[in-house]
Amino acid sequence: MKNAISFIFLLASVSLHAQNKTDATLKSILLDQLKTTHNKQEWFVLANQALDGLTAEQAMWRQDTSQHSIGQLTNHLIFWDNEELAEFNGEKPVAFNGNNDETFATFDKSSWATTVKNLDDVLTKWEKAIENADEAKLQSWYSIIAHISTHNAYHIGQILYIRKLQGSWNPAKGVK
Secondary structure, eight states: OHHHHHHHHHHHHHHHHHHHSOOOOHHHHHHHHHHTTTTOOSSSOOHHHHHTTOOHHHHHOOSSTTSOOHHHHHHHHHHHHHHHHHHHTTOOOOOOOSOGGGGSOOOOGGGHHHHHHHHHHHHHHHHHHHHHOOHHHHHHHHHHHHHHHHHHHHHHHHHHHHHHHHTOOOGGGSOO
């Protein structure tokens, strides 16, 4: 009898949980993927967290000349996120000669705050574009949008690694 009551209680709990949970849609999945690298804390350190408190000097630091700086990685993300967003919105992307090395643009100390803001802005624009897109548009773009999220997470990981190398990462922000 005890087992039967426990089973009924468990079944009722599962049923109530299933009724309260909304079904995932392509839009909700793509938004979730983008937000978890931008402004929704889950598995990853967010882009905003990864750059928070970083000085221009720290953003310019490179372990050696064969490595990118945090600032260069950030510019690379901005470039590609903007490039794909322009296409998604039916706009003409900026002229690009195909040399990916040029997307890792350098910057000067006075432009670092603007660079950080530009990354936040393009990630916010992507989220709004997906929120406003219809299902047909998302069906034709889902693979590219998913790759954008993966690309962002990859380079944010590099940013954290560089911050750890230079001793500028606070492990209380998410990664020990």
